[in-house]
Amino acid sequence: xxxxxxxxxxxxxxxKPANQLKFLSNGIFKEGGLPFFKDKIAQTGNFPLKPKKLxxxxxxxGYMCNQVCSHCHVDxxxxxxxxxxxxxxxxxxxxxxxxxxxxxxxxxxxxxMNPNFRxxxxxxxxxxxxxxxxxxxxxxxxxxxxxHDLPQFFKKHNVHVASSLPxxxxxxxxxxxxxxxxxxxxxxxxxxxDVGYAxxxxxxxxxxxxxxxxxxxxxxxxxxxxxxxxxxxxxFNIDFNKLFAITNLPISRFxxxxxxxxxxxxxxxxxxEAYNPAAVENVMCTNTxxxxxxxxxxxxxxxxxxxxxxxSKVQHISExxxxxxxxxxxxxxxxxxxxTAGAGSSCQGTVA
Amino acid sequence: MSKPYYDPADLRKFGNITEWSEELGTKFFxxxxxxxxxxxxxxxxxxxxxxxxxxxxxxxxxxxxYTKDGLQRGIDxxxxxxxxxxxxxxxxxxxxxxxxxxxxxYEKLSM
Numbered sequence: 001x002x003x004x005x006x007x008x009x010x011x012x013x014x015x016k017p018a019n020q021l022k023f024l025s026n027g028i029f030k031e032g033g034l035p036f037f038k039d040k041i042a043q044t045g046n047f048p049l050k051p052k053k054l055x056x057x058x059x060x061x062g063y064m065c066n067q068v069c070s071h072c073h074v075d076x077x078x079x080x081x082x083x084x085x086x087x088x089x090x091x092x093x094x095x096x097x098x099x100x101x102x103x104x105x106x107x108x109x110x111x112x113m114n115p116n117f118r119x120x121x122x123x124x125x126x127x128x129x130x131x132x133x134x135x136x137x138x139x140x141x142x143x144x145x146x147x148h149d150l151p152q153f154f155k156k157h158n159v160h161v162a163s164s165l166p167x168x169x170x171x172x173x174x175x176x177x178x179x180x181x182x183x184x185x186x187x188x189x190x191x192x193x194d195v196g197y198a199x200x201x202x203x204x205x206x207x208x209x210x211x212x213x214x215x216x217x218x219x220x221x222x223x224x225x226x227x228x229x230x231x232x233x234x235x236f237n238i239d240f241n242k243l244f245a246i247t248n249l250p251i252s253r254f255x256x257x258x259x260x261x262x263x264x265x266x267x268x269x270x271x272x273e274a275y276n277p278a279a280v281e282n283v284m285c286t287n288t289x290x291x292x293x294x295x296x297x298x299x300x301x302x303x304x305x306x307x308x309x310x311x312s313k314v315q316h317i318s319e320x321x322x323x324x325x326x327x328x329x330x331x332x333x334x335x336x337x338x339x340t341a342g343a344g345s346s347c348q349g350t351v352a
Numbered sequence: 353m354s355k356p357y358y359d360p361a362d363l364r365k366f367g368n369i370t371e372w373s374e375e376l377g378t379k380f381f382x383x384x385x386x387x388x389x390x391x392x393x394x395x396x397x398x399x400x401x402x403x404x405x406x407x408x409x410x411x412x413x414x415x416x417x418y419t420k421d422g423l424q425r426g427i428d429x430x431x432x433x434x435x436x437x438x439x440x441x442x443x444x445x446x447x448x449x450x451x452x453x454x455x456x457x458y459e460k461l462s463m
Contacts, residue, residue: 167426169428212423212424214423216420216423216424217424218424219424219425219426223425224426227426265361266360269364273364
């Protein structure tokens, strides 16, 4: 069942990153049942984890969202007021104009709810970035009249839309994301198709993001993509380009769910058992910088939520320096097992 | 506190059986892994067969393992329950078909 409030609004202990990190370092890890992530990657010569060439700048425009998904690692929701200001956006634009990264990835919350979202997209789309992704939860398009034209807006700026859809059936989607989310998501996907997304003869890209609706790992991404394609086409005449299968990381509201449902230990065992050294080689933090709504820099969106700022002299967008940033050690903890399990997991799907 | 015969956490230790008989344990796990590979039957079909058999042999570890495996593969609960009924039908059928033996014996012994 979907939660009504964020951990932050409930003042839950787990809303504090330090408490999450403490939890992830105690119990089965401290007692020796499972190896610390640091020791695990050291066995395959991957410690310290270092960045490779920067490819992706991921900007979190704020934690406000129209949904309160039970698995959300951002702890996003309507009660979150953290929103990127235009001043920080301007600092980001300067960075975007000069970066060596080829991909700009906007996320949230629902990034569209940031009052400066459209202004920012217009400015950023002129900066010469090759791939410009907006992560849309889909339902925002139908949430309010002012968002109904988002498909046209995305098209106008050749935005690559990446949308969450946990499953191609109603029950699992609504259980994770809230009642009615499935029907709205389907409608929004049809609206995106109608303006040309994922249609032949256009280069408008529409990708879907799948994450398991429970305490289990995703299966083979290619098989899932095929299942989604057949089902969505047959049932709703929907087309999309790629499916990204993402593993739920044991932080924030998903961690809360794992603990409450007594699945935490089993889930961590599954992640560690599925550890894949090949996934470590290409893990997302090696080619990404994550920027928070208030301009701080992180190795990834998950480290952002755990308040683990980059281990560098440069920690804020106001003093951004790509060369200095690239010469850092990536900060890791036990949540990182989520990105190295099986075929690996990143915001762009599997990595191995 | 009661100590049940079956502890869900023991499933994680399944691989440890190799420690007391490396050759046989290794051969078993190699065979097991090979059986579940994609073949004439898909890995998805094999997972559902395994779930049905798990119920018939009433192995709690196997039921846990193949329910989770099914979820990962996107097998939905209707498919899982149908598989369990297939297993149940065969098991009850196996009981009931012995009714013929009972009928035969009854007829033979009766005047």
